[in-house]
Amino acid sequence: MTAPFPALPELAGQPYFQYRNNVLYAEDVPLDHLAGQLGTPLYVYSRAALKAAWETYRSAIGQRPVLVCYGMKANSTLAVLKEFARLGAGFDIVSGGELKRALAAGADSSKIVFSGVGKQAWEMRDALAAQVKCFNVESEAELHRLSEVALDLGVRAPVSLRVNPDVDAQTHPYISTGLKENKFGIAIESALDAYRVAQSLPGLDIVGVDCHIGSQLTDITPYFDALEKLLDLIEKLDQTGIRIKHLDLGGGLGIRYTDETPPSPKALLDRVFERLNARGQGHLQLVLEPGRSLVGNAGVLLTTVQYLKHAEARNFAIVDAAMNDLLRPALYEAFHGVRALRPRAGKPTEYDIVGPVCESADWLARQRLLTLEQGDVLAVESAGAYSMAMASNYNTRTRAAEAMVDGDKYYVVRQRETLDDLLRGESTLP
Ligand code: LLP
Numbered sequence: 001m002t003a004p005f006p007a008l009p010e011l012a013g014q015p016y017f018q019y020r021n022n023v024l025y026a027e028d029v030p031l032d033h034l035a036g037q038l039g040t041p042l043y044v045y046s047r048a049a050l051k052a053a054w055e056t057y058r059s060a061i062g063q064r065p066v067l068v069c070y071g072m073k074a075n076s077t078l079a080v081l082k083e084f085a086r087l088g089a090g091f092d093i094v095s096g097g098e099l100k101r102a103l104a105a106g107a108d109s110s111k112i113v114f115s116g117v118g119k120q121a122w123e124m125r126d127a128l129a130a131q132v133k134c135f136n137v138e139s140e141a142e143l144h145r146l147s148e149v150a151l152d153l154g155v156r157a158p159v160s161l162r163v164n165p166d167v168d169a170q171t172h173p174y175i176s177t178g179l180k181e182n183k184f185g186i187a188i189e190s191a192l193d194a195y196r197v198a199q200s201l202p203g204l205d206i207v208g209v210d211c212h213i214g215s216q217l218t219d220i221t222p223y224f225d226a227l228e229k230l231l232d233l234i235e236k237l238d239q240t241g242i243r244i245k246h247l248d249l250g251g252g253l254g255i256r257y258t259d260e261t262p263p264s265p266k267a268l269l270d271r272v273f274e275r276l277n278a279r280g281q282g283h284l285q286l287v288l289e290p291g292r293s294l295v296g297n298a299g300v301l302l303t304t305v306q307y308l309k310h311a312e313a314r315n316f317a318i319v320d321a322a323m324n325d326l327l328r329p330a331l332y333e334a335f336h337g338v339r340a341l342r343p344r345a346g347k348p349t350e351y352d353i354v355g356p357v358c359e360s361a362d363w364l365a366r367q368r369l370l371t372l373e374q375g376d377v378l379a380v381e382s383a384g385a386y387s388m389a390m391a392s393n394y395n396t397r398t399r400a401a402e403a404m405v406d407g408d409k410y411y412v413v414r415q416r417e418t419l420d421d422l423l424r425g426e427s428t429l430p
Pocket of ligand 1: 071073074092115116212214215216250251252253289290291292293328332385386
């Protein structure tokens with residue numbers, strides 16, 4: 001194994017993405033071969049990396065009562081969902097569409113929690129019909145609607161209230177969700193009243209307390225700020241005669257994109273249970289909704305250099321992937337590592353890696369030292385989460401194909417969209 005530039009951090013997604021004889025591999029498949037066979041832009045996932053990420057949770061849990069509901073918004077590709085369903089995961093869904101996907105992948109609906117601020121009646125009906133484990137309700141108005149829908153179907157809806165604990169998750173403002181000014185959840189001060197409302201509604205059955213404070217958390221302190229507030233609430237609920245069966249702490253554990261050192265599931269769980277036991281709540285089932293930490297470093301995005309452009313102020317590598325394929329840099333100025341599949345010798349040049357879309361925000365990486373030639377294929381790292389899932393058709397660009405590697409085999413798990421796919425369903429006026 002030869003690393004291209006010692007100055008770069010270790011490849012994200014080790015050991016599933018590694019160089020062998022100066023060629024980047026996913027497991028035992030050389031990625032240049034895959035790019036040649038399937039074309040680019042191409043998302044490639046490692047099955048072993050998905051399983052390993054799951055294992056970090058499973059082994060951390062041991063015998064403790066924890067249900068992991070994969071936050072499938074991070075990557076809802078059927079083949080990815082199927083892997084987690086096979087491993088026994090539950091799912092955290094946020095739409096009727098995600099419910100349909102989860103069920104299509106063989107999810108056990110008794111392990112599905114339904115989150116989201118704007119659930120529509122049809123989505124509630126579908127989820128009730130599927131008998132999901134719980135609705136994470138985010139407002140009083142939603143409680144009323146859910147109760148009506150449930151009564152209509154002659155059932156009772158299991159509910160948790162998503163409480164907004166007003167803690168600072170210290171992450172990017174767009175992915176921070178537990179502050180007062182965020183649209184999410186019910187303010188902790190109003191939570192008791194909202195639970196009383198829930199208790200009074202005939203179509204509801206209170207089962208839990210829920211929160212989710214943000215994403216890409218690299219420090220566990222905010223979880224514990226939230227946890228103490230939730231435990232205070234659970235005690236108050238107890239005194240009111242409202243018994244909680246599970247506590248859902250949401251998702252949010254970060255991953256390493258560059259040099260972050262995110263806490264492990266074990267570090268989180270050990271301390272959560274220590275606090276639960278200390279406060280006499282060790283009987284509660286704990287639900288977690290991790291997305292990114294299960295898939296983020298299990299995927300890369302392959303893209304081919306179309307042109308090298310040396311402008312006065314900058315050098316640009318114009319590639320065939322764009323913000324429509326990977327929005328995170330444009331939206332959050334997110335960092336993703338970029339590597340050549342076959343690193344070249346020679347003095348590196350500082351490049352901005354940009355796409356063909358007509359927006360200055362269309363960049364994938366900035367100021368990266370690379371030795372490049374036209375036609376080289378690059379891997380954008382850490383592209384397993386919030387990457388393909390956020391892809392669009394902007395500039396009438398077809399969405400990328402996706403492949404999953406398993407040992408020395410690979411499978412196309414989503415065909416590249418065709419231009420005909422893009423025009424389908426449209427019509428013009430007579
Ligand atoms: N549960 C709820 C209620 C959520 O809103 C989220 C993510 C999760 C679980 C999963 O969180 P995770 O474990 O993945 O951090 N597009 C952004 C991330 C948005 C996260 C939205 N909610 C990004 O690319 O960084």
